[in-house]
Amino acid sequence: MRRILIMGATSAIAEATAREFALLGDALMLVGRNAERLQAIAEDLKLRGAKQAETYVLDAREMMAYPKLLDETSLRLGGLDTALIAHGTLSDQALCETSIETMLNEFRVNGVSAMVLCAELANRFEAQGHGTIAVISSVAGDRGRQSNYVYGSAKAAVTTFTSGLRQRLYNKGVRVVTIKPGFVDTPMTASFKKGPLWASPASVGKVIARGMILGKPVIYVPWFWRGIMSIIKLVPEFVFQRLRI
């Protein structure tokens, strides 16, 4: 049985992933901002087989509260060995371009908070000699594009940070998993027009859970995004700068 912390547990992708762990009878700590929704998800996960489903209300930007969160989680679950960091917001790029406050906030939500939580978990898992830390980054972090480079660069920071952390912890029995979803049909993307590249949270959740259990380093989900992004990364900058994508 795993003892799993999920930050941003009301996210559609996180909830779908949690259902996979519930089926396996794991114990879960669900962290998010909305108490009532967390409670409903916890009840559901218990019915689906979770050994335990606890809730904890916290805004991910309250980073100084992380040590207390992790203490409390270990106490209530009787330990902690797995974490999924899933919270995020799809930044309003235009607003970020004109508002310093918005841009900083987007970095705090999508970048800094995830890295701080990773750092805090890393020290604890390193000390106990085992654990898995999974973070949802994004294909948007693989290359900056004019339509969302604030969100993208915050995710790029998470990708780079987890890559370094993975090396550091490799010989310490701790796995670090960087998850890069492509287009997923969730509330975050409700207003987008959907096409054949879009995946459902349920299918993405299955892949994420399996990748976490296996301790895979980097998961592109769906898988074909690995190919798409490797081509996009190959386009030379002098060409890329002219593209309207």
Place this chain on the structure above:
Amino acid sequence: MNQPGTAWGRLPGAPQRLVALTDRFQALPDEPSLLTFGNGRSYGDVGRNDGGTLLIGRGLDRFIGFDPATGRLECEAGVLLSEIIDLVLPSGWFPPVTPGTRFVTVGGAIANDVHGKNHHRAGSFGNHILEFELLRSDGQILRCSRDQNPDWFAATVGGLGLTGLIRRATLQLKRVPGPWIRGDSQRFANLKAFFAITAASDGDYEYTVAWLDCSATGANLGRGIFIRGNHAPATEAPPSGRVLRMPITPPISLVNSLSLRAFNTLYYHRPAAQVNQALWHYRPFFYPLDGILEWNRMYGPSGFYQYQCVLPTEGAIDILSEMLGRIGRSGLGSFLLVLKTFGAVPSLGMLSFPRPGATLALDFPNRGAETLALLNTLDDLTRAAGGAVYPAKDARMSAASFQSYFPAWRGFSRYVDPKFSSSFWRRVTGDVA
């Protein structure tokens, strides 16, 4: 993925604004015209709101409570029957009523008061709903059951999604010994034989249904295959070591009259059509088409219609023969028709479709005016017989037909939420709001 907002028949329509529902605590968006979209398994426009807003109800997909001792299940209204089966079958429970696809939401099953192969025993879905919660656009929350707000209960069961958003529901599941169905399938030569087998089977078999060969003419008119079964304990070994995997999968193919005739004859005569002792897994038994995901796309970009009507048993043979003749001569129908009888258990909804009699259903690829003209002549027959056409399958019945099939519609309309409407409702009431 089935694109949210597209109905099963894939007939074209005007754009709709999609709003995702994520949880049962969310307020309704402030939009002038609302309708909930379940899982898009209705064929026509009961789940469409052309030019208006669609609330994507599948996001309400959490279980709230399940008691394995009593079989009471409470869940959000966007949970699929398939998800319920996965959760409850291991502890020996099953949906009390299930349509021919398991990919329908609880909300959609209530709103169309759907029926299954056990209608003659169990009635329709609404008969097993203990309670649900309805959210109105003015923010009012109504708990509805047969005792509490009974008029709202009766309006919402079979209420085509028009009375507001169903957020959660409690249903009474049915005890079963496991995932197996034991029964048999047999050929019958004509409609008279169908009714005779039905009469002989309804007492002993919980599930009955027949497939009819629409290409058969003359002496073969009305021939088909009758399938019946009961839940069977898991401990019973499969008969003579044989487990039938897909014996009742209908042959789906593009419809043209040549392949149609050949197919049907093969289907009717293939050895598996006559099986004395069969043990089916529940999936091929109840959901033969669910294995072929998105088979509805096979009808091409112009989409298709399904026609399902119910006819009073008295005189049904004559009217069915007349309908079969017309469909056969037109060459416009598909090759398989589903035929079943409804029993006497009264439906609880003001606009519920099931009522005692024989119900038939079949697909028509959209060939434009020709197809519509044929369906209108079928409507004339249904109306003359005092029958009704199923709104969940419909995209074309006239306002006059609807109003004669569902005379309670006027009383029902008092319960329609002022902000809720559908393309179907505007069409059949002539309401342009």
